[in-house]
Amino acid sequence: MRHRQTIALLALVGLFVALYLWLHALGFGGAIKCGASGGCEVVQTSQWAVFLGLPVAFYGVAGYFALLAVAILGLRLAALPDRKWSVLLAGLASAGFLFTVYLTYIELFVIHAICRWCVGSAVIITLIWIVSLLSLRSPAIRTDRATSQPPRDLPA
């Protein structure tokens, strides 16, 4: 349960980071807040800021939203003992992590600029990925009636 809660909270933070970058890419607000280095502008205006016709940040919004939704759904009492939610979270987190590795490579070795918001997102998805792998190794929570109900009083 703790793993899914942690993933939900991290995904929520990541969702808003990606949302800010996406809204900025759509033209909302002024210059991006990125410190004096201006690395975010370099990254956001490069040709690699668009993937399959959509701003890269959009995939971040969609990915974090999916992780948040799956983590919250996996926290329902009936879903807690079901391992498939952990597998689904690990799958989504792995896809996000691989996409982030690709984007970080482009930043470091092609564009030669680092966007602080992107680094923040990379840290968040890496943490989510690690937690999702740890959740796969944890034993399933048992919520069957036999063990969750208090023992009955025995007749005297």
Add this chain to the structure above:
Amino acid sequence: MNRFYALVGVLAVVLGIAVFALLRSGGTAPAAAAGPPPTVVDDGFRGYTLGQGSARVEITEYVDFECPVCASFATIQMPTIKEQLINTGRVRWRFRDYPLPIHKYSRFAAHAAQCAGAQGHYFEMQDQLFTHHQWAQTGKDPSDLFRSLAQAAGVDVKVYDACQEAGRYAQRIEFSRQEGDQLLVDGTPTFFANGKKLEFRRLPGSDDFKVIVDSIIAHSH
């Protein structure tokens, strides 16, 4: 568990307010930079060019004045390109505007360059805008700075002011941007060589263009 959902709710509200505040703190755009014009008319203008009309290769660059990569290309790579390719008569270089929507003042900067160009000082103004590119990092209204840069570029400031206030070339800039969309320009700078889009795995340098130009000229014999 209820405490967890309360924490998620509070965190969502705090983050939402933070994103809203970040987006709002961008300043106010001057009139000519407020956005695309309501209508677009083709005035027949196809960009300022450097180089001879007889050059065998024409490179078209779609440029955004607020884009830092465009600025570094203009200040670092272009001097060599001018010396080796343009001044030697091998290449004609055409500049087309492609202001990206993520940039608040790129349309305004393009308009400033066009107003300077109307007085015969487009390239001087372009140099000023790219050389003093700190304006693009501050997010502050650059109207006064652009006026100073226009003056330094040799522009009659009174005529420049009237041009900027009227937004005289707003339609021309939007036409160029729409043309870029049709040509699948997906970032800046984007280059075309004799009409063919150039794809680079990394940011191109003067050597890349020398290879491209050599290849085109060799194959045209």
